[in-house]
Amino acid sequence: MPTAIAVTSADLVLPAPDRHTPAAAVLHPPDRQDLEQALAETTALLERHGHLLVLVPSWLPAPAARRLHTVRAILESDRIALLRTDLPPLGAALLARQLRQLTVCDFSPGVIASAARLLTHYIYAGAVLGTVAKLDRVPVDLKAHARSWAPSAQFAVLANPTPHLVKLGPGAELPRGPEFATHLTFARGQLAGDWPADALAPAWQVQGVLENPLPAASPAWWATPKLIEFAAAIPDTGVLYQLVASVRREECRWCGLELIGDRCGFCATPIPALSRS
Template identity: 30%
Template sequence: MTHDQTRSASVVALLADIPSTGHLGGSQAQRFTLDGHDLAEQSGAFVDYARYHAAGGVRVVALYPRWRAERARRAVAFARGAMREDTVAAVGVDLSPLALSLIADQLAYLCPYLPAGIIAGLADELPRHTLAGGWLRNVANLATIPISVPQHLGSFAPGVTYLALCSPVPQVTRVAKGETASVSQLPFRPQEPVQVLHSSGANFDTAAFEEQFLPSLQAVAARRLPAQPLGPLYWGSPKYVEFVAFSAHPRALTEPARAVRPTRCTWCGEPTVWAVCRFCGAANSVPAQNPRTGGRPSAPAPAPGPQHSAPPAAPAGSGQPPSAPPAQPRPAAPAPPAPTPGSSPQPTAPRRPHPPEPVEEDDIPVPQALPPLPEGPGAAPPGASPPTAAAPPAADPTESAPSAFRLQTAPELGARPLSPLPPASGGGDARPHSGPADDRAPGRPADPGPRDPGPPDDGTGDPRWAQGVSAPRAPK
């Protein structure tokens, strides 16, 4: 493998009390248990290790378990602050102790051949090509892998066994007593030939694991290792068997390295597969990563649903009035509307997955088409039956209204003079008469000009005035 630019050298350090499996011989990651009473005692050895390699231009990829990350993160921050350089990358891995030990040794084996940024990115890619988990009798205290309430309650029943997987996907399944697990029940199986490493807790019988689970992997070799010190902490119980199955093919480590698609960091220039560089922390735009190659094929994607088309317009002779559909929120997967009786269903074309189609106007509900308007005032709408008899002429709305609310025409208003108001000094009682008609039409504004009071009237000349009623006096 050749590179246009100079490849950066790197080393791998594992910040946890996880011994090596010894499967790769001398290619092992440097271990730091981080034991001590204070930060200087816990991180002193790692800081000296990072300072020594940074002086020679070598970057350090520090792996640590995410379920025990406090001391590891403090040690990395202490080392970066002491050296004031971005040559140390902290990479958290959510794996069991035995699987993390193998992944760390594999990364140490690839360090002489790949840049430091690719080594850090393979910490997430290599677990996707391995099958790691545990054989447990109790999952009530398992906090590193999600479990359900029935699985938690089933742990208190006698004779129950669970298969808990942490890679490539975390899951917990129940295994029936005496039943051999099949390959179809596993989410992934490594490429042939398969090798298995396993270890168990203290005083735990591994006969059921070797009889029910190992035959399903069809491994060419199975090796038993001493128990990991952090095994009971990860599995939540001292009664467990943890395992890791991987491929022993010569190109087993080449395919994961080709699966990642890195981009060069805009700040430190190191290849990175994350949006944030693990060395300098700069933000980058990384391409989409390729799906995992090998193993069992994934299930095909569901076919897209039919497109939502507009409802058909009502025919002209159906006699049904057009109506617009109510405005409703569009569902996630809309179903095609039922066709109108008498209309043929229209086929819909399936959507293309790539590239995504934009939202078209056909996907939005539209109102139905309206019939043509009648040409004449007396013409009937299309589809309506002709009248059998001539309808009587409509009455004039001005004649059918009560007399008190009829509107007077302009000649009547101009020919009829306005009646003067009674004098303020009149002794007789008079009040306005509420007759059928008023001096002006309702809603017509009053004349702002002055009025001529005219000669005094006693109320006998105008029928609108009645005797015996006192009229209001005008203010002086």
Template identity: 60%
Template sequence: MALPPQDERTMPAVVLSDLDRRPLDHALVELHALTEQYGYVVVVCSQATPEPVVRRLYTLRSLLESDRVALFRPELPPLGIAVLARQLRQLASCDLSPGVLASAGRLLTHYIHAGAVLGSVARLDRVPVGLKAHARSWVPGSQFAVLAHPEPQLVRLAPGATLKGPEFGTWMLVAKGQAQSDWVAGLASAWNVHGLREAALPAESPVWWGTGRVVEFCSYLADLSVLYQLVTSVRQTSCHWCGLDVIGDRCVFCSATPPAPEPPAPRALEQRTPA
């Protein structure tokens, strides 16, 4: 799901739709054209993306024989994925190199708090669920609040129930599916968010959460200057394989990690002169 621009500088999104249903050569021409137009392409997709689509993405990247296409699948719920993709689109208007921009995604995930209000946790396998919660999910009218990232939390909705949130100022985005709940508005107040906005529920959300009775929410950093300061404050290194400037311990484009440090050379045995 491509969210609308956060500000006038946000770069437009390109949605690679129906990859597993379109002819391979059509999808290949599209991705090749994007690579030639922009130089580098970062494909952000959810862990709930159907496996045929993921296989097609790797096939396309392989056929292009190019390290200029990065596939990034962070462990975030679908709404969090959409928010992260928009943050990268914001940063794409800045003077960041392709390697730094792509690897910034891993950094920014640490500042995203993503969860949902669920009508059932019987099929939830992304967050640890105890036996009691499983049993209570069969009680009519039961609802649960779940935080999937950055630290898993699960509580049954009741007076005073809450989730631990960010310790810094954020905005919150809410997407409603087949469920309705005013609890998220109270959570936004408890988290002292700057504002609350609504969006459509991503198509992959019912699969990710295991139910269509879901109200998904995500708190995030919205200000471009804050995002830019976060990314540029991290030390940059050059990938030893492809040469791109990156942050973190892995290049998103070629997947190379820094080589292991060489063990120190053994010290020569000292010869002692007998007394």
């Protein structure tokens, strides 16, 4: 069976783009599952799939994050990778789907785990917000704070790969979008409008537009429920395969797993710069 991909909430499991992409396992927080159940569930995943890659959002509540580390420590397993991501919720969901797509390719678990950092650079994640008064994850200047108090003000914010913020109005636009084929996914919160589909999608020349339910963590991440979250990402498994396959592979000097990039996804051991040159 392919390497297992796990997420920390069901709303981070987006529909599969094709019939070959497997689903993700959902690991429940401590208030919904006791430790014994969590250990049994994780053990079953390892027995069935061999390796488990867990996408751990930076916004995950501390008790849930501690539970993941506790389970890995108790099982003393070097086959569990906890992959931290700073992407906003919808972007994290797209990253999880891309990792699921890679599991059907001929990549080793170590390469898939370390590919998470690579793929993050190719995800354009942002939101349209009704206010930026409390936003602290993207730099907001004093002028934008002042404008956020104006009635009906809306802002387009890009969080990844490069933070950017503009007040929506005539001629307002985000920086140039992806220079590769993407689909745009958006999710509505408590904000009216169709700017991501009507304005952003043509500007970024995306090849498809999809709508999904808003992840539960999105209002807290963006510091307002008045939002429409969006993210553009590579949808094609073949393109993802070529992207990952084009990167030089190394062997982790600590755990021996194959990897790409400068850090092992399983044990987090950095790769010396000399070995990458």
